[in-house]
Amino acid sequence: MRRPQRREFVGVVGAAIGGTLAGCLEEDEEFLVTNTQIGLEPPAVVVRVTIENISSSRQTGTLELMLNYYADGDASGEPDETWRKTDPVEVKQAASPQLRYRFEDAHRSGSSIENYAVDASLDGDDL
Template sequence: MTGPQRRQFVGLIGAALGGALAGCLEEEGEEFLVTNTQIGLEPPAVVVRVTIENISANRQSGELTVGLRYHADGDTSGEPDEQWTKTDSVTVKQAASPQLRYRFADAYRDGSSIENYAVDASLDGDDL
């Protein structure tokens, strides 16, 4: 008995890989999401950049909620000393990944660094 031919092997690997990836792309609710957040200090403000990704074939719309937390001791795992929230209605065309910028004008604290801040961003969206 001989082993599989190269062509058969490549075909089997391609079919298995395609099947695995197809399952990833079909997951419900994973086509419109926040993929990255960045914090920047621009005294007297703190700026948060949020990247949204829409990998669907349709325009998507939703509400983005961005929460900024300040921790005076730098331990962002504990309760924040102060927190701020912004919400925004967003619409993103198909296959796009825009970066949005939010300025928290009253959030900068003298002597603070990026390590004193933490950000959370979430997106609730719908197909249009």
């Protein structure tokens, strides 16, 4: 049995990855949150959110953020404190901006990034 040539291997791997991703993005998922990061800047907690618009048109929507604080660091339970922000966003076609939000006075003395978790969701419309 012969070993596959490099081009054949790359083609098969590329087709497999493409097939796997083909069903991941439906039409209503062209405008979404793709990444969140938390940073501590006492007395604030900073959340960075990356939004992706893979459609061919400008998108507008409402970004909803919920920052949760867990005193014991266990995010599987109920948060001890919660802060919310809502922001209207508009993103041009084929763009992935990173947005930055400060939650003033959310930092707790002695806490670390592991004490915080963020939930971000985006509801959007074509323009």
